[in-house]
Amino acid sequence: MKSSLCAADMSSDDVLMAYEGWSIKRLSEFFVTHKISGAPVIASDHSLVGVVTFSDIVAFESKTSIEKSRLLQDVYAEFVGQQYDEQMVRQMASSADESCTVNQIMTPKVIQVDEKASLQEVAYIMLQHGIRRVFVCKHGIVSGVISTSNILKAIAQ
Numbered sequence: 001m002k003s004s005l006c007a008a009d010m011s012s013d014d015v016l017m018a019y020e021g022w023s024i025k026r027l028s029e030f031f032v033t034h035k036i037s038g039a040p041v042i043a044s045d046h047s048l049v050g051v052v053t054f055s056d057i058v059a060f061e062s063k064t065s066i067e068k069s070r071l072l073q074d075v076y077a078e079f080v081g082q083q084y085d086e087q088m089v090r091q092m093a094s095s096a097d098e099s100c101t102v103n104q105i106m107t108p109k110v111i112q113v114d115e116k117a118s119l120q121e122v123a124y125i126m127l128q129h130g131i132r133r134v135f136v137c138k139h140g141i142v143s144g145v146i147s148t149s150n151i152l153k154a155i156a157q
Helices: 024-034 054-061 065-080 086-093 119-129 148-156
Strands: 038-042 048-053 112-114 133-138 141-147
Touching: 024 054, 038 141, 048 054, 048 133, 112 119, 119 133, 119 148, 141 148
Parallel strands: 112 133
Antiparallel strands: 038 048, 133 141
16 A cells, blocks of 8 residues: 655654754753754754764764874864864863864765655665765755654654
């Protein structure tokens, strides 16, 4: 039996989003406050630039101080326009979660579907990519999110 539901019909419209410039510490607080494990990442113009999950934070936290120092060097070279000496960067690495940004740990490849995609298309895409959530976009802007539980609810109804 084919369903005539489209992505817009089964998506949750209340999508919490993270900004690419947030610190990792702020992202962690955001996840805890809202009791979520992932979010789309948007740029200042609200365009979708990535996705970040709790697993990305865990992976960052498990990096060595040398790896965190390299990330900090990238941040300061890109945004401040200068390099800091190695000793200063090592000191800053102890608080890297306040200095490194979401952009550095997010996955830039985002799986998204058009709001008119069918239930079958959405389920296939999620299975094909091994993901538990997909973002619904309208004209390149996130308008909703579909999780595996949204699909199960749609099938059950």
